[in-house]
Amino acid sequence: MPELGARAEFLLKALVERYIAEGQPVGSRTLAKEAGLELSPATIRNVLADLEEMGLVRSPHTSAGRVPTERGYRIFVDTLLTVRPLQSAQIRRYEHELSHEDNPKQLLENASHLLSEVTQLAGLITLRRRNQSVALRQLDFVGLSAERVLVILVTQDGEVQNRVIHTERQYSPAELVQAANYFNETFSGLPLADVKRALLTEMQKTSEEMQRMMQLALDMARRVLLDEKQDIDDLMVSGESKLMDFPELGDIQKLRRLFDAFTKKRDLLHLLERSLRAGGVKLFIGSESGYEALEGCSVVTAPYMQDGRVVGTLGVVGPTRMPYEQVIPFVDVTARLLSGALSSLGR
Amino acid sequence: MPELGARAEFLLKALVERYIAEGQPVGSRTLAKEAGLELSPATIRNVLADLEEMGLVRSPHTSAGRVPTERGYRIFVDTLLTVRPLQSAQIRRYEHELSHEDNPKQLLENASHLLSEVTQLAGLITLRRRNQSVALRQLDFVGLSAERVLVILVTQDGEVQNRVIHTERQYSPAELVQAANYFNETFSGLPLADVKRALLTEMQKTSEEMQRMMQLALDMARRVLLDEKQDIDDLMVSGESKLMDFPELGDIQKLRRLFDAFTKKRDLLHLLERSLRAGGVKLFIGSESGYEALEGCSVVTAPYMQDGRVVGTLGVVGPTRMPYEQVIPFVDVTARLLSGALSSLGR
DNA sequence: CTTAGCAATCGCATGTGTAGAGTGCTAATT
DNA sequence: AATTAGCACTCTACACATGCGATTGCTAAG
The missing domain is CATH 3.30.450.40 (GAF domain)
Structure with a gap:
């Protein structure tokens, strides 16, 4: 990329600004007046021809002015743009x-x-995307009908996500409440990432009778939290x-x-x-x-x-x-x- | 509205159908061939002139065919349209x-x-709109932070609605659970309309100490269920x-x-x-x-x-x-x- | 290196001419 | 009385020509 001189840069900047403001191709005459440089249109034409050769501007047709090309815009925003900080x-x-x-x-x-x-x-x-560092607030299981359970996930930031899952057998409201309690006692307040990890590792553990509810809870939680689709x-x-x-x-x-x-x-x-x-x-x-x-x-x-x-x-x-x-x-x-x-x- | 004859109706129908199919103004010649009636374009022109007088068709310009007007479409769909039942x-x-x-x-x-x-x-x-005859499944209160409580409403059809409300003081998780339990024991399974009515009438009852939690629950439920904005x-x-x-x-x-x-x-x-x-x-x-x-x-x-x-x-x-x-x-x-x-x- | 001058180019608006489609009207036909 | 053929008329769409204005590139002079 050949370095362009200070004057060429200045004119490119002026051209892009003018074009952005007006939406019309900018000609050498306009630019001569606008830019404030003490140059004749003819001189400017020479510079513009250079810029065109470099692929930074182009003419829509012979007798129109020039408009920036994508590369021209790129140079403009990368090196020439003066951003106005907001009030x-x-x-x-x-x-x-x-x-x-x-x-x-x-x-x-x-x-x-x-x-x-x-x-x-x-x-x-x-x-x-579900922020893995946000803490889990609580999980709720709500029986909708035989074999359909609504799982509600609440995170620390007040976001509520819900999903219906299908189970193999019907669970009583009491069972669901108990399962949710088990789960929340263990995991509430932990970041989602930790909960996920725990769900994955606890997968293999033996299920003691005492823990039946917990198994159920883990199973349902897995189907909601580990579901990839949710992360799209x-x-x-x-x-x-x-x-x-x-x-x-x-x-x-x-x-x-x-x-x-x-x-x-x-x-x-x-x-x-x-x-x-x-x-x-x-x-x-x-x-x-x-x-x-x-x-x-x-x-x-x-x-x-x-x-x-x-x-x-x-x-x-x-x-x-x-x-x-x-x-x-x-x-x-x-x-x-x-x-x-x-x-x-x-x- | 002057009654239009069977032939005029037939031609209007043919015209609209043709126009819907092709998108081009339909002329008398086209219509003569299309319609299957043994009529010359000239005769059809006479009928079309009548239809135009009645405001059912119009010419975009002198030498274009005719296009249905809104009233033309109206007649078409009301009295002429033959709907095809779906397979x-x-x-x-x-x-x-x-x-x-x-x-x-x-x-x-x-x-x-x-x-x-x-x-x-x-x-x-x-x-x-929230179907007032759908039964309430359950209400949950989740404390998010001091004085901010997330209310989750689950209906029989598995729909979940949630809303954050602000309270005057902080409630412990136990209080919130208790309040929700009171509420659900009383109202779960009832149509939303009934719940709303109950909320309105119970407004005035004296609050006995025993019922403190219930008062809290009612109050929160009101702010969610009776909020008009939700019904928009x-x-x-x-x-x-x-x-x-x-x-x-x-x-x-x-x-x-x-x-x-x-x-x-x-x-x-x-x-x-x-x-x-x-x-x-x-x-x-x-x-x-x-x-x-x-x-x-x-x-x-x-x-x-x-x-x-x-x-x-x-x-x-x-x-x-x-x-x-x-x-x-x-x-x-x-x-x-x-x-x-x-x-x-x-x- | 810059500039003035100038022919050349092109878009655009305008105008003109022509072909085609379709109409309304009138007079003839059934 | 209804239908039709014939015809003049109107309007659009398209092609083509023309002139204007803007801008360029080039050349030769400053």
Whole structure:
């Protein structure tokens, strides 16, 4: 990659900013006036030709100005972008939106809405994977009918999960209560990870008569806690329809593919998963994501945490031409605020 | 409304059917061949002119054929439509899709998906209002932190609802268990309606020392069961993006308004509510719904039941030009199948 | 290295012409 | 009285031409 000079950088920055603001190809004349450099359009044309050669800008056609390419955007956000830190008054307002919520699921939904409303793009958030460090509060067994038992799992943060399992024989309410008591006495207050481990190791132990209820409890608990399916992440999307306002996504075909990706969720989940590991904001510009449906779109993501552990990812999707200098810090802040709100749930 | 003759009716029917099938305005020549009547195009033109005068068809422009108006569609579905009853093999397939599901919420989602997949339109379903005749199974109180208690409500059909409430003082786990026991001993097995009534009437009774726990339980139960907000219906939409394939909805503006209606939900909920009372399939053609967002769209709905009581509505949304003769019976069948599946949940 | 000048290119809007589809009307036919 | 053939008319869709404006690349001068 040939180093580009300070002037070329400056002009690239000016061009991208202008294009993001106006949505029109930017010509040499405009740039000459806009940039503030004392240069004639002709000189600027030379520089632009260089940038085009490097694949950072391109002309839609001969007599149009230039628009950034994906690589151009990439250089822009990596090395030229000046992010505006958010006003602390704003931050407090957003925090307020998130703090008044007891229900963890609802909290995530609020965060997604907030992302969409503030950026006017589509908000994304993965339901967090069951945090293995969260403590188990209690397990309940409720007999629904012969051989069908409803298992209710409550964690320290107030999240309730439930699932119906089928048993080989009918259990009386008393048996179920007793089984739950045994189980809770042993495991309540322990992190889910520890409970799981215990469930796996206790698998083989002999069943003494005295422990019959405990065996039952362990068995039912296993079928809920160790079920892989429960761990599959899910995705929530908010404000998709806002994307229809962008003229660059005006093509119905493209829009259809994008919206399909929102319902299918699989590809987006993979994408969001990729940004789980590294902390901080991650950007996928256009085809960098590798998914055709996201052609012409950028995704800005950030992982969020609960009690110091990364448990999910949030972000926004919008056209490649989006105001990165505002979106990036906002996604960052939202992830932090949500992490704070989630972590205070268990207290 | 002047009675239209048998021939006019026949031609209207042919015209609508042809238009639904092809999506193009239908001319007199086409209709002469299609209809099988031994009539010349000129004669048909005369009839079409009459239909136009009555407001049942219209010309997009001078040299195009005719297209049904909303009133035309209305006459068509009310008096001319010949619905094809579904094959029983098909019905069994659909039933199969719905029967293997223990979780009530998931069941509704499956129904919505089924609607969308089979009709290739957008599927709608209201989450059912809490069925007041379903029996309460049990109530659990789980202390989350000082002064925050998680209340878990389990009904006979295996549905779990939960809510965090704030108390004035901290309760020990033992107190909470005791309170729940009192409550469940008294109310478990009773229909929710009865429980609610009891909660309201017992409000005023004096609190004897012996009953302190019961008072606590009643108080908490009230705050969950009598909360109006819980009763607000919610709406699920599936396969919205399929609507983007219809050329008549190709206008992005229109599409945007429609998708906004899907997220706002309010208007659609009102519409679906209207069809709660009467049994059987209801149709809203174009502006009949009264909502601008549904311009050019029809909604086909049917109420569904649980244990003999209407608890919600399902249906589809699509362009006015939809294959009613298939959609109507399918919506009807889906409502019946779902009703059956829901009713067998409690057993 | 920068700039002015200039021909060249292209999109876009506008206008024109033509073919095709379908209509309404009138007069002839049954 | 109902039906039909004939015909002028209207409108769209499409193809093609034209002019305008914007912007470029190139060249030669500063």
